[in-house]
Amino acid sequence: MKNLTKANLRTINNKSLVQYADIYLNIEKATLEQIESFGLPLSKRKHHGPAAHNKLRDMGAIYRNNNKSILSNERISSACEACTKGTGSYTTFVSLKCHRDCYFCFNKNQDEYNFYLQNKKNVNGDLKSLVEQGVLLTHLALTGGEPLLHPDETLAFFKLADELVPDAHTRLYTAGDLLSEEILQGLHNTHLNEIRFSIKMEDSIQKRKHILTKIALAKKYIPDVLVEMPVIPGTGEEMKELLLELDKLDVFGINLLEFCFPLGNAQTFKEKGLELKNPPYDVYYNFWYAGGLAVAESEALCLELVDFAMERKLKLGVHYCSLENKFTGQIYQQNHDQVLDETYKLSNRDFYFKTAKVFGKDKGKVKKVFENHDVPFTINEDYDFLQFPIEAIKLLKNRDVDIVLSSNVVEIEEKEQVIREVQLELTTPKNFVLEEIGSNWLKKER
Template sequence: MLRAITSDNIDQIQNPTYRNYAQIYNNIHQDFHHQIAAFGLPISDHSFLNVYDDKVIEMTEHGLKISNDYKSLTQGWVSPSCIACRKGVGTITFFISLNCPRNCYFCFNPNQQNYEYFLHHQNNLIEELNKLHEKGIVYKDIALTGGEPLLYKKETEAFFRHAKTLYPKAYTRLYTCGAFLDEEYLQVLKNVGLDEIRFSIKTDDSIEEQNVILEKIRLSKAYIPHVMVEMPVMPNDLEQMKDLLMTLDSIGFNGINLLELCFPLNNTQEFAKRGYQIKPTQYRVLYNYWYAGGLPIAGSEENCLHLLKFAQEKQLKLGVHYCSLENKYSGQIYNQNNPFRNTYTYCIMSEKDYFLKSAKVFGQDIAPVLAFLRKSGLKNYRKDNNYNYLEFPIAYLSKFKKQLPNLEVGICYYVVEQRDGENVLRELRVDYTTPLQHDFKMDI
């Protein structure tokens, strides 16, 4: 068992050197919360985390599938792209422009690099595809998003046609609000071999506006092999979402991705007037992730689980997939760490979350551990004199259970970064355990 070290329990650590080391990360979290406060949206004091796993496990008895260390939950069909996304190997997403006719208050595109530029300029996607192909990079999953791609119908057609020419076995998908889609263009998309189309629906829209998109979803079934909806779930729209699921199920298409609603670090007033608050645990592991989604909103994840339960109770035929914010990050961590899974001998790459992990003991505990390791002929360790710790593989902990059962151990999380052309191992987090409490299969 691992225990997250927080300001509420850090004083329970008996070893002062360990406690001081853990305080470094507590200070980082406190500073992060001060940064969040500057946006003007409060952090909720209601945590769903302590009951999340239990509720999920209960639903597995009725067919729910847990993937990606509880970050991805599926009832029924799930897109092949969603499966590929978890590791992000051979997957890529392009955009022509960030221009979009909608004005969604939760849109995180303003966080994208060069956002203002790409509101008015376009990427040359044919050129980008050619460069990647010339490098010998093989893609099995290729997506086009925006902005709204169908503002540029000729470019969208050319992109998918060229993608299928270069990568004929790749699974291709298109994201659209549906506003500019008609039957004539659906035939175009069919002709270029599009495998999947994802529509966004806004619960803020009128019933009439939603019905227009629903009709386009119905039309798409005859042209595109996989048709689905992808949308964030609002904390205050549960009943409306249940009605929408029933309507979507009656259409008979493939499925829906329920996204965790996020605060995109702007439009604070829109979130505040709806009474939304930031989720108390924003990240399992605090890091500057590439995905620009923002901060998760309290209550969204809870409603996603309610909707999965609803789908079970109503025996809906469409697939329902909950894609948490954390689910968006795993591909990045996998791709940063996987090439180095065997580089750092005292680390192991976790198959649960893809972080590199090691064990550490501190200060007064170094001498007895070092003596035990030497006596046992275990030589894979390193001592750091700056922070006064001894680091070694987590697998060694099982050997300590008899002689050092209550030894205070830090389980450390790492990611490999490139700095000035060199690979650097960056530590992000430390959790608490003892040899007696530690369960390798469950914890790592």
Template sequence: MTTPDSPEGRPTLAAWLVEYASIEADYLDSLQASGIPFAPRDDDAAERQAVRERLARKGARFRNGGASLSVGPLSTACEACATDEGSRTFYLSLACNRNCYFCFNANQEGYEEGLRLKKHWQEELDAFLDGNVPVTHIALTGGEPLLHPNEAAAFLEHAHQQAPNAHLRIYTDGDFLTEELLGRLRDAGLAELRLSVKPDEPGAAEEALHRMALAKRFIPHVMVEMPVIPGTVDEMKELLRSMDELGVFGINLLEFGYPMGDWTPFAERGFRIANPPFAIPYDYSYAGGLPVAGSELACLRLVEFALDEGLSLGVHYCSLENKNRTQIYQQNSAVALDDDVWEFDQDDFFWKTAKVFDGDVPAATRILDEAGTPWAADPDEPSIQFHPRHAPLLARRGIAVALSYHVVEHHDAPCLRELKLELA
């Protein structure tokens, strides 16, 4: 029987749903053919949804379409991250003293050149400082920025002099932290230090806690930012408890990702890729990585643990989807579309429109006209589109409504690309 949530009797709609399912299947098949194993589809989806629902009832904060989830204090830099307006991250070089098998740096464009110390970092920083957008946040990352302590201190000092109200932060593995260097960084205006912890290295947590205690004597906000490896929830709980006892500001729990390099160390640990890897398939530019199955569920459980334990530190789950939000925002916020039929979703930053197909079109246009609601016809197929806020009006009348996700791509001129069609 044909129902509002069924494509039966709607051949054009059915064909498009099959087309997008086929595109996603081909993408996954190509990755599996290269030797990358995937978890069963939606393997732990029910468990993740259950934890999310409990977190919502308990007062956790959901941002960016649920891709960011937090309790307790949240860095203002994380709040500013998705839109990236007034916020920018720089590096002096991509060189690092460590060799983490899960590092994304090697995927960056110009990686080999980036291993050398930038000679003109101040020009790059000044170009941002002299821009038209008020500067709110500046970060220094790497590689390991403290491989170049003099330049790192000079970078922060210059940024602080030129933008004294900007929030300055640095990412570091902590191997080169000393009292003398921390004093220099403090005097240069550093407000936030984010310490990475190698999650599966023996003794890493204890060493990190020592470094946190040292850094807290100099820097206002000391945090940890680290990926959460499946199977390490118990160890992570102990780390959170110890951090809370130290009075650390917070922790960013990152979804563990595979950077599309050598799969061998992932295979040795029995990892698989989340299936599907992303809700909206696309060529995301964030280092070309894929989420490892089980990491999101582990992160969500740790956020719930922090709530249930009454920990004071901030705990923020930052998914790979959340990393991709910045790219989508930058592409889609650069244009303005007809707001009679398009919605710029302020949560996930996709352009969206609602569509009705085939034999539903005459009834849908009549209902929309009676309600004074604008719509537009597609000249190439039997369908119309309209603003998503009107979808319930038609769904209540037995009409199948599909939600269409778009991204703006910039070639010779901006153009819209449909990425997904799903029944609303």
């Protein structure tokens, strides 16, 4: 399979296919222009890294969620596993107020940001409502802003969670500097399962050491203590030292987040010599996650740190969570319970609905084959293509045709189902490998 580009389209002698692909490529071009309008340029160096991945696989790294999540060992929070599909996972905040001012903070991208700077959510009321509605809740989290600016509300939320959904896994996100032994005792009394600290590499060494003392203190009260932080290019040696310190403290693990540009504060990013990852997305779509756009070289450093942890045989779990890893829960939630015609199948790898298309002169070559084998297909006269299930490509092994593989997301607009095509790839019957996109299709859940 090949990504669609102007270059490989020039090798195709199928006018209808080229015209259709041009629509997609023009949308992609406009998207890239819009992305660069935020003020941070795309890296001239295209994003690729097979050598690093090959080494990690040879070392025994665990690849999950279609290679978007990479582990040094089997220590991973169950909340991270739940995040893959988003089912049963609920994260909320008391307010978006924070005593920190991180240059990469993306809270300004959150809905009603200004309102929740000054006002608080009724998190307990919301939780009660969800329980009364019978919503499945397996994982609950409180984030911010900084939740510990509201210690009473934070403790009350986890106390209520313990009463209403005692089997749910609960976790708290915090920068850590407002944490006290009294608060930890209170959290312990609510049976909090997990606490995640965010260590700021722009802090002084003294400040970071102070947070490490808070982490050590938390281990006395909370079962699973983790660190979750973005990995900033240029901080490799400091990050390796941090991994060693955390391993000495016997923390459960660390989530290495791909560093993101929050679509603002571009000058600060430029001054630090940072650029956007290129390409910025695997699939261009309107994702809910507000974190922004991945920064170039952050992923490379994350992979280096997983490698470092494995070479040093660190006990803590080192988990690389890519930006793309954040998106899969949304796609699963939009697609998993939708029913489309037989030409679409829901991939068990990336949760997109997949289908195949042939165009123009190639339609006649495949139509008779499919009719002889009772393969379902549809014909679109407007764009001159025949659409069919991807598994049927194997029936075309002796046909010289160009095939477009289409990935789709279902949207609901005014209670009507809309199928949004978000990615096109090129293949031929000879080159296609079904396992690369998920040969075991997910069953639609009702």
